[in-house]
Amino acid sequence: MKELLAQVNEIFIDVLDNEDIVLSETTSANDVDEWDSLSHIQLIVAIERHFKIRFTSKEIQSWNNIGEMLTSIQDKLNQN
Amino acid sequence: MTSEIEYILSKIETDSPIHAKKLKKNFAFFDEPYYDFTTPFLKKYLALLASENKTLDFAVACYLNMIADMNSETVAFFRTGKYSSTTFSEVNERVYANPEIMEYYMHGLLLSQFLWKHHYDSFRFFYENLPKYVDNTQNYLEIGAGHGLYLNKALSVFDEKTPFTVVDISQTSIDLARKFNTNNKVAFVVKDIFDFGDSDTFDFICMGEVLEHVEEPLKLLQKLRKMLTSGGTLFLTTPTNAPAIDHLYLFNNVQEIRDLITEAGFSIESEMEFPSEQASPEKIEKYKIAVLYGAFLKVK
Numbered sequence: 131m132k133e134l135l136a137q138v139n140e141i142f143i144d145v146l147d148n149e150d151i152v153l154s155e156t157t158s159a160n161d162v163d164e165w166d167s168l169s170h171i172q173l174i175v176a177i178e179r180h181f182k183i184r185f186t187s188k189e190i191q192s193w194n195n196i197g198e199m200l201t202s203i204q205d206k207l208n209q210n
Numbered sequence: 211m212t213s214e215i216e217y218i219l220s221k222i223e224t225d226s227p228i229h230a231k232k233l234k235k236n237f238a239f240f241d242e243p244y245y246d247f248t249t250p251f252l253k254k255y256l257a258l259l260a261s262e263n264k265t266l267d268f269a270v271a272c273y274l275n276m277i278a279d280m281n282s283e284t285v286a287f288f289r290t291g292k293y294s295s296t297t298f299s300e301v302n303e304r305v306y307a308n309p310e311i312m313e314y315y316m317h318g319l320l321l322s323q324f325l326w327k328h329h330y331d332s333f334r335f336f337y338e339n340l341p342k343y344v345d346n347t348q349n350y351l352e353i354g355a356g357h358g359l360y361l362n363k364a365l366s367v368f369d370e371k372t373p374f375t376v377v378d379i380s381q382t383s384i385d386l387a388r389k390f391n392t393n394n395k396v397a398f399v400v401k402d403i404f405d406f407g408d409s410d411t412f413d414f415i416c417m418g419e420v421l422e423h424v425e426e427p428l429k430l431l432q433k434l435r436k437m438l439t440s441g442g443t444l445f446l447t448t449p450t451n452a453p454a455i456d457h458l459y460l461f462n463n464v465q466e467i468r469d470l471i472t473e474a475g476f477s478i479e480s481e482m483e484f485p486s487e488q489a490s491p492e493k494i495e496k497y498k499i500a501v502l503y504g505a506f507l508k509v510k
């Protein structure tokens with residue numbers, strides 16, 4: 131998870147264009163100013179590209195924080 | 211913020227906090243003219259809802275349905291770089307001719323008109339410039355009026371005697387526009403604009419967010435050019451990179467829209483760009499962020 135978190139953090143920095151973002155598993159959209167509806171979708175698609183995975187729309191809507199997002203990514207990677 | 215708007219935002223927040231977050235950012239920019247427009251407009255809209263035993267909750271539910279559609283279209287668009295629909299007949303059947311979808315879509319769009327900064331700004335660009343055209347307009351046409359908000363404004367600006375025609379392919383849109391505008395000088399026509407006779411000519415044509423709904427926008431512009439009197443004006447808006455359930459033609463950037471306008475034989479009298487996010491031009495290009503383009507055009 132640590133390794134995943136670091137990779138996701140890089141994607142957030144790139145997509146949200148903010149070097150200062152430091153994610154933890156409990157980080158939610160409330161904690162990151164630039165993380166809103168459109169950037170959420172941009173983040174998802176960037177994560178899909180990076181890990182070569184594809185989320186379902188249910189998964190996309192279900193995450194409340196980074197930890198849940200990481201669990202989804204891990205599940206997908208295990209399936210591959 | 212008025213209490214109705216606060217109520218709408220809090221409802222949206224319960225369902226989708228990250229969407230509410232984006233909307234709240236818009237409110238930092240809204241100034242006095244915004245409330246001058248929104249307050250009477252909401253009053254009128256609430257009365258319309260009440261006449262059908264509906265409340266603001268219905269409108270918010272419609273809006274959220276529309277947002278859910280847009281979100282899945284946006285995911286698909288970022289994955290593929292394309293709009294998901296390709297033919298007019300498919301969209302006509304699935305959307306325009308489907309009262310259930312069309313009803314929530316048009317009510318949702320109506321709310322977006324004052325919740326989204328770029329929708330409000332483009333509407334304001336329209337109504338602030340409209341008075342310039344009153345003297346030279348003997349008859350007025352609107353294409354794809356949808357909810358009927360633009361029509362509502364135009365009716366209040368133009369002379370009592372100016373005849374108005376509204377063409378929209380969707381019966382649901384026409385019904386809503388008619389409810390919104392009980393003025394009986396308006397001729398409402400349910401028709402595909404391509405089937406609308408071009409023997410009639412108009413001094414002013416308004417076409418908000420329709421160009422991206424057709425397979426061949428150049429053909430549509432060329433047709434409108436023929437329907438305008440010499441010296442007539444076409445007002446249009448159309449977005450770049452805006453995935454939606456009924457969008458067919460993808461403009462990748464604003465220059466592509468301008469090029470098409472010129473190719474169709476129009477010159478641009480005035481124009482504005484309304485980005486859907488507060489972002490730098492570089493970011494808009496890199497992330498394919500939607501920009502709404504609006505312009506008043508003249509026949510060349």
Ligand SMILES: C[S@@+](CC[C@H](N)C(=O)[O-])C[C@H]1O[C@@H](n2cnc3c(N)ncnc32)[C@H](O)[C@@H]1O
Pocket residue numbers: 306319353354355356357358360377378379380383401402403404417418419420423424447
């Ligand atoms: C996105 S809504 C635009 C509503 C409003 N004009 C605005 O700018 O907010 C598009 C409208 O155009 C109508 N429409 C789409 N294609 C059309 C066509 N070929 N002929 C006539 N109306 C059409 C739809 O039924 C819908 O009411």
